[in-house]
Every structure is written in structure tokens, then in C-alpha cells.
Amino acid sequence: MAGNQYSRNKKNPDHDDAIVVENLSKQFRIPHERKITVYQHLAGLIAGSYSYEIFDALKDVSFTVKHGETFGVIGPNGSGKSTLLKILAGVLYPDCGTVQMNGKIAPFLELGVGFHPDLTAEENIYLYGAIMGLTKRMVASKYEEILDFAELKRFENMKLKNFSSGMAVRLAFSTAIQTNPDILLVDEVLAVGDESFQKKCSRKIDEIRRAGKTILIVSHDLGMVQKLCERCIFIKNGTIISSGDPDMVIENYRKTLSSHS
Amino acid sequence: MHSMDSIYHLKREKLLFTKYQTVRSPRGSIPGIPLGGNNMWLMQYRDLIWNLTITDLKVKYQSSVLGFAWSLLNPLLMMLVLYFVFANVFRFNQEHFALYILVGIIAWRFLANGTSTAMLSIVAKPSLVTKIYIPRHILVLSSTLSTFISSILEFCVLIPLLFIFGANITPYILFFPIAHAIFFFIVYGLSLVLAALYVYYRDLNQIWEVVIQLGFFLAPICYPITIVPPQFLPYYVLNPVTILIETYRNFLIYGLPPGLRSMAYLVISATLLMVIGKFVFNRLERRFAEVI
Numbered sequence: 001m002a003g004n005q006y007s008r009n010k011k012n013p014d015h016d017d018a019i020v021v022e023n024l025s026k027q028f029r030i031p032h033e034r035k036i037t038v039y040q041h042l043a044g045l046i047a048g049s050y051s052y053e054i055f056d057a058l059k060d061v062s063f064t065v066k067h068g069e070t071f072g073v074i075g076p077n078g079s080g081k082s083t084l085l086k087i088l089a090g091v092l093y094p095d096c097g098t099v100q101m102n103g104k105i106a107p108f109l110e111l112g113v114g115f116h117p118d119l120t121a122e123e124n125i126y127l128y129g130a131i132m133g134l135t136k137r138m139v140a141s142k143y144e145e146i147l148d149f150a151e152l153k154r155f156e157n158m159k160l161k162n163f164s165s166g167m168a169v170r171l172a173f174s175t176a177i178q179t180n181p182d183i184l185l186v187d188e189v190l191a192v193g194d195e196s197f198q199k200k201c202s203r204k205i206d207e208i209r210r211a212g213k214t215i216l217i218v219s220h221d222l223g224m225v226q227k228l229c230e231r232c233i234f235i236k237n238g239t240i241i242s243s244g245d246p247d248m249v250i251e252n253y254r255k256t257l258s259s260h261s
Numbered sequence: 262m263h264s265m266d267s268i269y270h271l272k273r274e275k276l277l278f279t280k281y282q283t284v285r286s287p288r289g290s291i292p293g294i295p296l297g298g299n300n301m302w303l304m305q306y307r308d309l310i311w312n313l314t315i316t317d318l319k320v321k322y323q324s325s326v327l328g329f330a331w332s333l334l335n336p337l338l339m340m341l342v343l344y345f346v347f348a349n350v351f352r353f354n355q356e357h358f359a360l361y362i363l364v365g366i367i368a369w370r371f372l373a374n375g376t377s378t379a380m381l382s383i384v385a386k387p388s389l390v391t392k393i394y395i396p397r398h399i400l401v402l403s404s405t406l407s408t409f410i411s412s413i414l415e416f417c418v419l420i421p422l423l424f425i426f427g428a429n430i431t432p433y434i435l436f437f438p439i440a441h442a443i444f445f446f447i448v449y450g451l452s453l454v455l456a457a458l459y460v461y462y463r464d465l466n467q468i469w470e471v472v473i474q475l476g477f478f479l480a481p482i483c484y485p486i487t488i489v490p491p492q493f494l495p496y497y498v499l500n501p502v503t504i505l506i507e508t509y510r511n512f513l514i515y516g517l518p519p520g521l522r523s524m525a526y527l528v529i530s531a532t533l534l535m536v537i538g539k540f541v542f543n544r545l546e547r548r549f550a551e552v553i
Contacts (some may be wrong), residue, residue, distance in 0.1 A: 092396055110392040118320050127312050
């Protein structure tokens with residue numbers, strides 16, 4: 001209830017922006033000794049050792065993404081890209097700052113989340129569809145399309161544990177793409193399956209872009225970011241180093257990389 | 262015509278965006294659903310809850326040869342053992358002692374199995390916590406629901422036995438679903454606390470196993486309540502599970518009406534456990550994705 005009050009107090013949201021991130025910060029506490037049992041906690045209490053280090057994953061990050069924009073996030077490993085994406089997806093809570101998402105979100109942090117090896121392809125489509133926020137009726141109406149896109153019609157009744165990893169990923173992508181989101185959060189999952197399926201995927205992504213959907217991509221593939229994105233940001237050590245035109249930002253990123261090596 | 266279309270499109274789009282607006286802040290995620298009450302998630306995610314529940318049951322019964330039959334054989338065999346021990350060795354004078362034990366065991370199994378499987382429900386599906394946002398209590402809810410369905414099936418098997426052993430069946434048996442629904446919330450509330458704590462304390466299942474063992478003998482499951490020493494009785498009946506099992510027996514075996522005081526006590530305990538469960542779960546849920 002308190003939560004609802006909070007959202008009402010916010011000033012009228014600007015609907016031109018799909019994602020509004022304001023002063024976002026996130027800290028992780030990394031204990032020197034990871035305690036995961038009651039016994040260890042009790043032992044720790046007696047010994048009095050509760051020391052931990054604070055790691056700033058994100059420091060005061062602000063940016064906006066407009067509706068219909070393809071937005072890239074680049075940066076070296078451990079720069080906070082994934083943390084940012086997880087906060088946007090709602091998996092992690094920020095320590096301070098706010099994130100506003102204006103639209104239906106489809107997080108593609110990992111494909112095939114919740115797939116069960118002991119279920120058949122058909123059952124997994126319904127399960128994964130439900131996890132991605134589709135109703136049973138929606139999945140049923142798209143069912144043939146999903147199997148056709150994945151090219152797995154023959155294996156409809158086969159258990160997932162007998163699938164190759166490529167087949168499973170194809171099934172996941174085909175299902176996930178049916179969520180018809182306004183905002184797509186993508187974490188380097190575009191490269192799935194063999195080459196022909198990859199082409200099919202990038203065509204689909206292009207289709208989604210042209211349909212005016214917002215896409216946020218976190219990637220190491222600078223070439224792809226350059227090709228797809230209209231704007232991008234470069235994050236390092238949890239802060240935005242540069243933002244704007246991809247060509248400029250990527251050049252900046254490359255310069256930072258080479259100056260370190 | 263074309264411009265009209267695009268204006269309409271824009272309007273519709275804006276409406277949609279408001280519908281799905283989400284604000285995330287240190288205080289949590291607030292899906293901006295218009296008129297979104299506290300229990301909106303139940304409607305929004307009902308397909309998912311049901312799907313996860315069915316998946317749980319499917320996997321459970323698929324992996325064993327006898328499948329579903331096991332879940333029915335198990336309490337029957339256990340009753341046989343306990344009946345033999347307690348009827349021949351201890352010799353209690355309890356009317357319908359076989360049924361008495363069976364009802365106790367089936368009721369207890371829901372609590373024992375329900376809490377110990379639901380406790381693991383968050384940790385067992387880490388990708389649903391760290392890779393996508395769904396309200397996490399859905400995992401606990403669907404796990405509890407699947408044990409609940411198993412428990413209902415076990416009680417269904419009991420019905421012919423009630424006739425065979427000559428229980429006094431009266432219309433009061435129709436109160437049974439109400440009692441079982443109350444029991445569901447007791448188990449769900451407990452499971453919320455346990456599942457949330459288990460994410461942080463991974464040896465909790467060992468501790469809980471002992472508690473469950475202890476509870477088995479602290480509730481009148483395999484002995485009549487009359488053998489409890491009178492000076493302990495006031496404390497003994499504080500246990501909601503004791504009241505619940507006795508209520509089940511009254512409805513199913515002895516054909517007695519529900520006691521107003523015990524029903525009120527059960528409703529209050531279930532509500533209290535749910536409130537505590539929700540509170541603890543919401544508190545601990547924030548860092549699930551970091552520690553899982």
C-alpha cells in the first residue's frame with residue numbers, strides 16, 4: 001500500500017521516454033567469509049567476525065531511453081552492465097535512485113529460464129510462456145507459430161532432456177519472442193543456434209525494431225552495437241564514462257581499453 | 262484516414278504504457294497497474310501459478326514407477342506399522358483407532374511434506390529468481406499448492422476406508438473442506454518464512470527435519486489425546502495442529518459438529534501465520550538474487 005502512495009507522489013511520468021533511470025546506485029556487500037548456515041552464523045557471532053567489503057557496482061547512473069530507440073550498453077567485464085540490466089528487469093533492488101519503465105518489459109537475460117528437462121517441448125512452451133507473462137490462451141494461439149519458427153515441429157512430444165542445447169535455445173527464443181513487449185532487455189543472447197537460425201533471429205529483432213519497440217542491449221560485440229544501436233553508453237567501474245552516438249562512444253571505449261594494455 | 266489511424270494508434274499506445282508502467286526504487290518494484298490492489302498479482306499470474314503447480318505434480322509422479330500410487334501407498338503402509346505397534350503394544354482404548362491414526366497421519370503429511378518441499382522452492386529454481394522478475398512468493402505458493410492437491414487426493418482415498426471401518430458419517434463431513442482450506446494457509450504461511458530463511462541459512466532443512474520429528478510426537482497423531490497428563494493439557498492444546506487434527510477427526514470419523522472456539526482459534530492462527538509469513542518474506546526477498 002505504501003508502495004502505491006509512492007508511485008502516486010511521483011510527478012507525472014513523461015511518456016516520451018521508455019526507460020528513465022535517475023541517480024541509480026547499487027552496492028554489494030562482499031563478506032570476507034561467506035556464511036550460509038545457521039551454524040556458521042552462530043560461530044561468527046561468538047568469534048565476532050562480521051567483516052565485509054563494499055563493492056560499488058553502480059554509482060549515480062542516470063540516462064533515458066526514448067520509445068522506439070535501440071540503446072546499447074557497453075563496458076569491460078565487471079563494470080556493472082549486468083547489474084544495471086538486472087535492476088531494470090526487477091531482479092535486483094537499487095540502493096538509491098529510481099528506474100521508471102513505461103511499457104511492458106520482456107527481459108532476455110537468459111533464454112529458457114525455467115525450462116524443465118523432464119517435460120516435453122509442448123509442456124515447456126506453455127511453462128516458459130507463462131513465466132514470460134503470456135496467458136495460456138495466448139500461448140495456445142501462437143503455438144504453431146512458435147514450433148514453426150523453432151523448426152521443431154517433429155519433436156513436439158519429445159522430452160527436453162533429449163534435446164541438444166541448440167534446439168532448446170531455439171525453442172526458448174521462439175517462445176520468448178511471442179511476448180510482444182514494448183521494451184526488450186537483451187543480454188547477449190542474440191547469438192543462438194546455428195548460422196541460419198542466427199540470421200532468422202536477427203531478422204526478427206530487426207522486425208521488432210521497425211515495429212517501434214524499445215530495445216536495450218548489453219553486449220561485448222561492438223560491431224553489433226554499432227550496427228543496431230542509435231545511442232549507447234559506456235560504463236566503467238559503475239559510472240557512465242561517455243554516452244551518445246555509438247561511433248563516438250565505441251571509439252572512446254577502444255581508447256580506454258588500449259590505454260590500459 | 263491515415264493520420265486518424267496513427268492518432269488512434271498513439272492513444273492506444275499511451276494507454277498501454279500507463280498500464281504497464283513500473284517504478285523501481287530502493288523500496289521495491291511498483292508495477293503501476295491502475296486500480297492495482299494488493300492481490301492483483303494473483304490474477305495476473307494465475308496461469309503461471311497453475312502451470313508451476315501442475316509441473317511440480319507431473320515431475321513428482323512421473324519419476325517413480327508406481328507414480329501416483331506411491332503417495333497413497335506410503336501413508337497406508339505407515340498407518341499399518343503404527344497401528345500394529347500402538348494397537349498391540351501400547352493398547353489405547355480409542356474408538357476407531359485405525360481411522361484415528363490414518364486421519365492424523367494424512368493431515369500431518371500435508372504439514373511435513375508441504376513445509377519441507379516449499380522451503381526449497383526458491384533455491385530449487387534459481388534462474389526464476391536471478392534471470393527474470395516474477396513475484397517470488399509464487400514459487401512458494403505453487404509448491405504448497407501441489408502438496409495440497411496431493412493431500413486432497415490422499416483424503417479422497419480415505420473416504421472408502423471411512424465406510425469400511427464404519428465411521429459415523431454425518432453431514433458435518435461437509436465442513437472438512439473448510440478445515441483443510443484453513444490448514445492450507447497455515448502451511449503456506451509457515452512455508453513463506455521457511456523458504457525465505459532457507460535462502461540465507463542452508464542448513465535450515467536439517468533443523469526443520471528435527472522440528473517436524475518432534476512435532477509428530479507433540480501432536481495427537483498416533484496416540485489419543487487422553488494420555489496427555491492433565492497439567493500439560495493447557496499448553497498441549499495451544500498447538501494449532503493439535504486442534505486441527507482433532508477437528509478433522511470430529512468431522513470425518515465421529516460425525517461431530519465444528520466447535521466454534523476451535524474454529525476461531527484455527528482461523529486466527531492461520532491469519533497470524535500468513536501475516537508473519539508475508540512480512541518476513543517481503544523483508545528477506547530483496548536480496549534473494551544476490552545470495553542465491
